[in-house]
Amino acid sequence: MQTITLIHPYPHSRIPNEPVVLALGFFDGVHKGHQAVINRAKQIAIAKHEKLAVLTFDVHPAVGFRNVPADEVQYLSTLTRKQALMAALGVDLLYVAQLNAGFKYQAPQAFVDNYIVGLHANVVVAGFDYTYGRPVEKADMAALPVYAHARFEIVTVGEDDDAQGEKVSSTHIRQLLDHGDVAGANALLGYIYCTTGTVVHGEQRGRELGFPTINIDTPHAERLPSIGIYATKVQVKDQWYMGMASIGRNVTFGPNRPVTVEINLLDFKADVYGQPVQVAWYQYLRGEVKFDGADGLIAQLKRDAQHTRDYFQKLGGSQKDGRSIYPHSVL
């Protein structure tokens, strides 16, 4: 997959000179609803022997169009993750348009001319709620034929519901993460939710408890699940390990402590300070508890380790040595 950044007004030399099927959307999380749009576009592209292109933006539309401060927005998928997910879906060309003033203040007709016709799309696929054009003239899918002037076909994909009939939306997935329900989020994402980070130093108490924990510094732009204890898999140096994770304030050891992400890796022993890691969030285990002392916490950590092993054994994904080749079902 090729990623092409477009800075308005982009030079036409940036655009490969061939017809494409183009899917439109911000696609935060590339969840099952987004996958329905992209899969539909992929089917059309295959039938037409054309490339599948996606047009997305560099920042969340709330930042670009509603002036929400950039540091207040946390993503289900930052660009690197979005690229991986798009590539897995068979996208050939990922256009990332910068939401600069020139882009934002385009009239709907200019958007269609520059970012649909300009990208050589002869079919456009988008969700039912896609909008385009500067805020005062914002246009929707129903209006698209007016601006298309028969230069491309239009396919609108309807709302996607989960098994309980709830809308599959990035907002709903964020709410599930805020309640610790990572399994619910994974069901709507269609893959296991992952975050990244770097191993940093903590207070070095973990080793004294008999449960050393990697303390993970996560990029602020990545949304984390809420405070709680989780069954995870962690990728360190190209290997995935089972881990029991705590997102919490270590309340047993004093009040008003900052929230940290700490993971004890099962069947693992190595110094990994400074290493980049990926964390795949599989299952909520319990809430954070204030114990009377270290002994209570240690007894609970033993139970957490067993619950983590039981969870992965039931899932059937862990190998005998406790390691797994890859977290389950990325798409």
Ligand SMILES: Cc1cc2nc3c(=O)[nH]c(=O)nc-3n(C[C@H](O)[C@H](O)[C@H](O)COP(=O)(O)O)c2cc1C
């Ligand atoms: C699986 C797991 C569960 C945890 N549960 C709790 C908890 O319920 N209450 C608590 O105060 N700390 C909890 N912790 C955090 C420990 O207090 C923390 O890992 C320990 O103090 C080591 O911190 P350090 O890495 O900064 O040395 C948990 C940690 C892990 C890995």
Ligand SMILES: Nc1ncnc2c1ncn2[C@@H]1O[C@H](COP(=O)(O)OP(=O)(O)O)[C@@H](O)[C@H]1O
């Ligand atoms: N099974 C394991 N899980 C997590 N970290 C481990 C493990 N074995 C060794 N380590 C190492 O120990 C460090 C954690 O020890 P800990 O006493 O909790 O110190 P800190 O407070 O600095 O995290 C990790 O950063 C890692 O380098």
